[in-house]
Amino acid sequence: MAHGNNRGWFYESKFGMFIHWGLYAVPGGLWHGREMDYIGEWIQAKFRIPNSEYEKLAEQFNPVGFDAEEWVSTARAAGMRYLVYTAKHHEGFAMYHSKVSPFNIVDATPFGRDPLAELAVACRKYGIKLGIYYSQDLDWHEPDGGDPGPEFPKNFGMSWGNDWDFPEYSRKDFNRYFEEKAMPQLTELLTNYGPLGLIWFDCAVSITKEQSVRITAMVKQLQPECLMNTRLGNGFGDIGSLGDNELPSARREGLWESPLTMNDTWGFKINDSNWKYAPQLIENLVGLVSKDTNCLLNVGPKPDGRFPEPAVKILEEIGVWMKRNSAALHACSGNPFPYDFEWGYMTVGRSNGCTVLNLFLREPVASDFVLEGLHDRVLHCYEPGQPDTELPFEQRRKLHIDLRTVTGQNTLTAVVVVLDTDAAPSIDKRLLAQNGRLCLKPCMGKLQHDESQLATTALGVDTAGETRSSANHSKLAPNGSLVDWHNPGDGITWEFVLSEPGHYRIEIVTTARVHSSPWSDGQRIRIDCGDGNWESQLRGHVVAKGCYEQGMSAAGILRVHEPGVQSLTLSMTALGNPKNVNMALDEVWLTKSR
Numbered sequence: 088m089a090h091g092n093n094r095g096w097f098y099e100s101k102f103g104m105f106i107h108w109g110l111y112a113v114p115g116g117l118w119h120g121r122e123m124d125y126i127g128e129w130i131q132a133k134f135r136i137p138n139s140e141y142e143k144l145a146e147q148f149n150p151v152g153f154d155a156e157e158w159v160s161t162a163r164a165a166g167m168r169y170l171v172y173t174a175k176h177h178e179g180f181a182m183y184h185s186k187v188s189p190f191n192i193v194d195a196t197p198f199g200r201d202p203l204a205e206l207a208v209a210c211r212k213y214g215i216k217l218g219i220y221y222s223q224d225l226d227w228h229e230p231d232g233g234d235p236g237p238e239f240p241k242n243f244g245m246s247w248g249n250d251w252d253f254p255e256y257s258r259k260d261f262n263r264y265f266e267e268k269a270m271p272q273l274t275e276l277l278t279n280y281g282p283l284g285l286i287w288f289d290c291a292v293s294i295t296k297e298q299s300v301r302i303t304a305m306v307k308q309l310q311p312e313c314l315m316n317t318r319l320g321n322g323f324g325d326i327g328s329l330g331d332n333e334l335p336s337a338r339r340e341g342l343w344e345s346p347l348t349m350n351d352t353w354g355f356k357i358n359d360s361n362w363k364y365a366p367q368l369i370e371n372l373v374g375l376v377s378k379d380t381n382c383l384l385n386v387g388p389k390p391d392g393r394f395p396e397p398a399v400k401i402l403e404e405i406g407v408w409m410k411r412n413s414a415a416l417h418a419c420s421g422n423p424f425p426y427d428f429e430w431g432y433m434t435v436g437r438s439n440g441c442t443v444l445n446l447f448l449r450e451p452v453a454s455d456f457v458l459e460g461l462h463d464r465v466l467h468c469y470e471p472g473q474p475d476t477e478l479p480f481e482q483r484r485k486l487h488i489d490l491r492t493v494t495g496q497n498t499l500t501a502v503v504v505v506l507d508t509d510a511a512p513s514i515d516k517r518l519l520a521q522n523g524r525l526c527l528k529p530c531m532g533k534l535q536h537d538e539s540q541l542a543t544t545a546l547g548v549d550t551a552g553e554t555r556s557s558a559n560h561s562k563l564a565p566n567g568s569l570v571d572w573h574n575p576g577d578g579i580t581w582e583f584v585l586s587e588p589g590h591y592r593i594e595i596v597t598t599a600r601v602h603s604s605p606w607s608d609g610q611r612i613r614i615d616c617g618d619g620n621w622e623s624q625l626r627g628h629v630v631a632k633g634c635y636e637q638g639m640s641a642a643g644i645l646r647v648h649e650p651g652v653q654s655l656t657l658s659m660t661a662l663g664n665p666k667n668v669n670m671a672l673d674e675v676w677l678t679k680s681r
């Protein structure tokens with residue numbers, strides 16, 4: 088994938104560190120003995136803390152343990168190549184020296200230092216691109232800060248704007264805040280800290296199209312190379328932002344990024360000990376890179392300026408793994424096959440002038456690895472970092488690699504397959520079952536909309552990162568899932584190749600579409616395939632927890648008498664529980680019974 092210079096660094100970096108640090112780190116999720124049940128940086132909105140009280144946190148904020156070099160070198164050692172620092176989050180506090188507002192870390196705290204200036208120096212020293220998070224819309228400290236109004240759906244029961252200090256919505260003049268704080272602060276950030284890799288905008292709930300245009304023009308004027316993410320709003324931005332902790336279904340054109348948390352919060356929370364395991368995060372990273380999507384992994388530093396110890400440990404573990412495997416990620420492109428593999432992930436890179444396929448195998452690895460649909464000749468196979476370790480292989484119609492001598496690691500063992508070409512790999516682009524398994528994604532299918540049918544429920548919610556429309560028909564979300572399926576006339580058809588006759592189990596994977604809401608089944612579906620058609624009800628179990636619960640349901644058996652091209656159409660005749668409008672269709676798995 089070719090990118091201009093200013094895009095190339097982002098595409099090649101793959102892995103960045105997100106840093107959520109602000110006054111909210113001081114209470115760390117606790118307010119007068121009360122524990123909040125949401126992300127830590129939202130504490131002011133959660134407890135509707137008046138500005139007069141919230142401002143006092145600045146007096147207690149003295150992060151003497153802050154060491155820019157330590158943060159940046161930790162990121163570098165973990166294999167990260169860029170860093171995005173919250174210069175101002177929704178609380179409105181500038182975590183840099185702002186002349187626009189005294190509500191900033193230099194003028195309002197005993198600390199009196201500018202961490203952003205120190206980070207800019209450290210980033211240059213360690214070859215890390217510096218990015219800045221700036222809440223361009225929400226600003227709870229300002230009377231005119233972003234507020235979509237009382238009619239707008241709440242965010243988990245909380246107001247988006249500050250309606251506790253500034254309840255009169257009709258008096259709010261967002262443009263005044265925009266001209267007097269957001270634009271001048273963005274000018275400071277773009278002028279005073281050297282070259283920026285990107286600006287990370289967020290929660291575009293009030294910003295107008297003209298204002299998004301103004302920001303774009305200013306960024307391009309002051310730092311033409313600086314990228315912006317699409318949460319700038321109104322369709323602007325260079326980097327497509329997926330939802331928080333959202334994983335894409337498939338590769339897409341352009342620059343993409345998914346922000347991930349290490350526990351359940353972004354800003355530090357004293358009692359959030361729900362840390363993810365490093366192997367899980369490594370798997371997320373590799374899965375994202377295999378879909379040409381960068382991973383922006385968050386750290387929420389403590390109020391003393393240090394990273395939480397569990398975060399440091401996780402980053403160290405990731406660093407050990409990356410040391411051996413990063414060449415198979417950085418500067419590589421995603422999986423060239425149009426489907427996922429049951430055994431793990433694939434990226435495409437280069438080694439000594441040849442194109443290579445990097446295979447990332449989940450444990451336990453079968454001793455005989457089989458890949459179908461590769462047309463290029465394989466020259467040799469080895470483990471990364473050990474090019475002398477030749478792995479025996481055989482290539483006829485399929486590629487077989489003997490993995491018995493692989494030393495591997497506990498997490499995703501990598502194997503490099505060197506091809507006899509320096510061009511893009513030549514592969515069968517059809518949806519082809521590998522080892523009797525095939526994963527069908529909505530973005531690989533053909534959507535059908537019966538225009539004479541009407542949706543059974545109306546949706547009209549539009550929140551940051553989670554856009555649900557009131558349109559009559561289902562559509563593909565940016566992550567490639569099929570969403571807003573509330574019309575019984577909608578369907579989706581896939582054409583695919585099964586080279587072995589037999590019985591294939593059909594399993595349907597769906598996700599709760601809305602952050603933190605439970606997964607549910609009970610939808611009535613219809614399947615039409617070469618073998619006939621039937622109706623059934625989805626009944627399954629949760630297969631992945633986390634921010635978006637995912638569940639898998641059995642949906643019958645596809646009987647294949649003749650190998651070759653097959654088709655399958657899935658439609659939904661009823662949603663069951665009305666709450667199922669939250670559902671997104673992620674995948675349909677076909678598995679051959681042995």
Ligand code: FHN
Pocket residue numbers: 126128129289290331346353551552
């Ligand atoms: O509201 C913010 C949240 O606090 C956090 O900064 C995340 C990071 O992606 N963005 C918003 C929610 O999507």
